[in-house]
Amino acid sequence: MIRRQPAPHYSSPMHSALSRRQWAFDLFLAVVAAAAAIAQLVIPNNDGYFGGPMWLNVVVSLLRTVPLAARRVWPVPVAVVVFGSDILTSLCVPHTSTFWGTVLPMATATYSAARWSDMRRSLLVLPLPVAAFALYPIHMRSFGGWEDILFPLMILWPTFIAGYLINRLLQQRHDLKEALRQLAEQRDEHSRHVLLEERTRIxxxxxxxxxxxxxxxxxxxxxxxxxxxxxxxxxxxxxxxxxxxxxxxxxxxxxxxxxxxxGDDLPPSGHPSPGLADLPELAESMRKAGLTVDLHVPGQVEADPGRELAVYRVVQEALTNSLRHAGRTRVRVRVTADPHLEVEVSDTGPRHRDDRGSRLGGGHGLIGMKERVTMYGGRLLAEPRGSGFVVHAAFPPVERVR
CATH class of the missing domain: 1.10.287 (Helix Hairpins)
Known part of the structure; x- marks a missing residue:
């Protein structure tokens, strides 16, 4: 039975390490926002509402802008600090509110909270813009008309919606990829299961x-x-x-x-299994591929088809390994049947580089050869010899009933 595993929850960047590029961008954004906010405080202009001592406005401006450097790591806490500093100051004393020093940092914090956190936590940020601009007129009498409150809200809430929509779209894309991956795994598992059942039935x-x-x-x-x-x-x-x-x-x-x-190595239906008689054709095909093959096979060999197939596969895999690891080398293939069936495949090694021992790695070729030989009670030896490599397989004689 195929077990369906639930797809993992979408992992937002707040739960994963940020790249250096992301850290650099957020730090650059915080520095630029802080510089713009302070510049708007010291340069005479009419873009905002001015009040309170300069040192207090600088501190509040820094509290609104510097935390933006961590907006992707702690999006909701950053928004709370940005809005909280403004709300607490508005409750106590008058202070300056400008577009670059107030509205823009708040919009960035609002977007980040919706973009980089889950929906439930990001909803905590929604009341903060209303509280910030509703409490600001307590000590700033020049601010307080409906247009003064609606204007920043018309900026902050759409940024929240934009961040939330992007977050949802990316999460859906992630979930879709995960579903497709699991579907492919289940399809492959189902195919293997059906194939195994059919083989078992046969x-x-x-x-x-x-x-x-x-x-x-x-x-x-x-x-x-x-x-x-x-x-x-x-x-x-x-x-x-x-x-x-x-x-x-x-x-x-x-x-x-x-x-x-x-097993998965099934011969094609309708074709006889290859044996010793097919070794010359195999050697010729490997010669065309670049090997120099010296083949020695006795004329009369008393062996059953199963052992002949095992010998053929051993020679085939050994020649393939020689071509893969040693290149255009010379290979000697010798089959003997006295007193029992044996086969030895040895090469002279690579011409230009020492590659001895690398063929003892984690491939399936040597494992497959050993399984075939062991199935008939034989033994397999595969090891470096000099600058080359040798594969030797020996099969015990067939037991006769007397």
């Missing part, structure tokens, strides 16, 4: 049909051989050969079924 059916029938044939043959007279030597030898072949077929059938259940 293996079970093949076992029921073939293994049972061959087992019955072997048992009946053995029973018939035991009932023959001692003089029927030829018939006894024929039945003995049939019985031995049947037992060998049962073993091969079980190995094949284990591949159907567990």
């Amino acid at each position: 293996a079970r059916e093949m076992h029921d049909v073939l293994a049972h029938g061959v087992t019955v044939m072997v048992v009946q043959t053995g029973a018939a051989r035991m009932e023959l007279d001692e003089s029927a030597t030829a018939a006894r030898e024929s039945l003995l050969a049939v019985e031995a072949t049947g037992r060998q077929v049962i073993g091969e059938l079980r190995r094949t079924l284990s591949l159907l259940r567990l």
Whole structure:
């Protein structure tokens, strides 16, 4: 069964480390905002409402602008400091309020709170603009008309909405990517699950049909051989050969079924498995790829198709590794069958650089070769030799029934 895991919540930048570029930009923004606010205090102008001592206005201006350097790390606390400094000052004494020193820093803090925090926390910022501009006329009688209050609110609230919409759009895009990723994982898992079930079903059916029938044939043959007279030597030898072949077929059938259940390396249907007779063609294809292959295969080899396939795969993987790691090198392939089946593939190593031992890494080639050889009770040796590399596989002789 495929388990559906919930998608992780969208991670805003406040929960992740900011880049140096982001830190530099926010610091630059805070410095520029502070400089603009102080400049508007000291340069005579009519853009704002002026009152209170200069030192107090400078301090309040810095409290509105300097915290903007951390607007993405602590967006809501920064907004509280920006608005809180203005609200507390308005309750106590008159002070100056300007566009660059008051409205613009508040708009930046409002946008940042909606953009870089979750919805519930950002809603805490919404009442702050109303409180700030509603309390400012307590000590500043020249400020207090509806137009004076609505004008900054018409700037601050749209910035909050813009930040919230951008936040939601980015979160939806993140959730969509996460959903697509999980969907792809579930699709792959489902495909593997269906394939495994089908292989298991085929293996079970093949076992029921073939293994049972061959087992019955072997048992009946053995029973018939035991009932023959001692003089029927030829018939006894024929039945003995049939019985031995049947037992060998049962073993091969079980190995094949284990591949159907567990493996992914299935031969294409309708094509015979390659064997020793196909090694010259394999060597020729590797020669065309750049290897110099010296192939030695005895003319007559008594081996079952399963072991021939294992030898073929060992040679194929060893030649591929030589081409991959040693380049255009010379490779010697030698197959012997006396007293038992063995194969050795050795190369002379790379021409221009020492790459010895690198083929003992974490690839699946050597693991696959070892599994094939071990399946038949054999042993595999793969190690550097001189400047080159050698792969040697030995298979025990086939057990005969006597």
